[in-house]
Structure formats: structure tokens, C-alpha cells
Amino acid sequence: MAWHCNGVTNQEMVAKLKSAGIIGSDKAEDAMLAIDRGKYCHESDPYLDKPRKIGYNVTISAPHMHAYALTMMTEQLSRKGAHALDVGSGSGYLTACMAHMVGSGGLVVGLEHIPELVEDSRKNVELDRPDLVQDGRIKFVVGDGRLGHEADGPYDAIHVGAAADSLPETLVSQLAPGGRLLCPVVAIQGFQRYQDFVQVDKNPNGSITTKKLMQVMYVPLTDAKAQLANLN
């Protein structure tokens, strides 16, 4: 999908995402206005609508993907006292937006397997929105995202920021009834290899409804050794 919602400021970027129809809820818009992408992306021109390097062979995802994911999780993140999990939390930007949306009394866990990135994300949030750390609604954990983080589940919303080889059943099992998981999943058709952005809803009776939303391009959900090989 070709979206080009470049801004010179955070506000301009958000306004373009909104007029393009990618931000589809007031709460997602409010979160993206309240959390300044420039405090999480330390390259020049942080408000360009593209992924940017954050070190360790990975990127902060493009604003249009953050906007889309927040829009698709709005209902789940708006529940009173919602618990949410951000797998592959990287820069901490999306975790902070999710934490803004759950409000005080909610909890968002950012789960990331590179300890240095967890440290960076903590610093980013401390500088941008120390209140989110102080009131205990955001927490960053070092760990393998493929295993989830059972201790703070079940979750109303789980976002996965890296592409899994197949639907991560362990994460599906950590969804609360009525919860939603968004995850890029690798798909292979003949010689073609692509990724679907998959939405998984756990129905109130525990059954699962799966929907492919669109094709995307994410870094792999993998082990740290593979990610850091040939570090550039």
C-alpha cells in the first residue's frame, strides 16, 4: 500500500494520516498527537512516513502502520483497565501510544528481545511522557516475544511489530475473550514470499476469528542472534 503522509512536524504528520483516512478513530489521533514520534526516532526528519533505523538491524515502523494498528485496536484499548502487549516494542513509540489510549488504571507491556533497545525505549518514554512510567501503566520487559508475557495477561489487545513465520498460537492463547491480536505473518505462494497483516479476534466463547487485512513488510520475529548477525 502506498501511503505518503510525510510531515515536518508531528502535528502535520498526524493531520495527513487523518485526511488520508488511515487514522480512523479520535482516540488513535489523540494518542499520535500526544506522543511525539520525534522523541523516539533519532534520525533526521522523524516525521517522514517511512520506517527509520533505530539500531540493532531494525526500524521504528512507518507512521501509517502505527496509525492503522492503533485504529484497529481502539475499541480494545479503550476498555476500562485494559491490558495490552506490544511485542517487538523497539523504540517504545507504539507502546507509549497504546499506554496513552488505555488511560490510567490500564497496563501496556512492551516486550522486546534486545536489552539495549529496551533501555533506549525506557529513556525515550521517560523524556517524552514520564507520567506513563510514574503511574505504572507502561512497563518494558526483555524477552522473546514469541512466548508472550503470561504474567500480565490475558490481554485485550496484542500488537506484534515483526513478522512471524506462522500465527503465534502462544500469543493467541494470551488473548482475553473479546481480545484482538494484530500480527504480520509470512505467507508463501509458489515462489512468492510475502506477509499478511493478520487480525485475530478471540470471541467471548473462546473461539477465534481470523482476517487478513492487507499485505505488509516487517522485519522478522526471530531470535536475537539471527537479528544481530551482520550488524550494520
Ligand SMILES: C[S@@+](CC[C@H](N)C(=O)[O-])C[C@H]1O[C@@H](n2cnc3c(N)ncnc32)[C@H](O)[C@@H]1O
Ligand atoms: C520493525 S521493529 C518495530 C519496533 C516498534 N514497533 C517501533 O515501531 O519502534 C520490530 C521489533 O521487533 C523486535 N523483535 C524481533 N524479534 C523479536 C522477538 N523474538 N522477541 C521480541 N522482540 C523481537 C526487534 O528487535 C524490533 O525492535
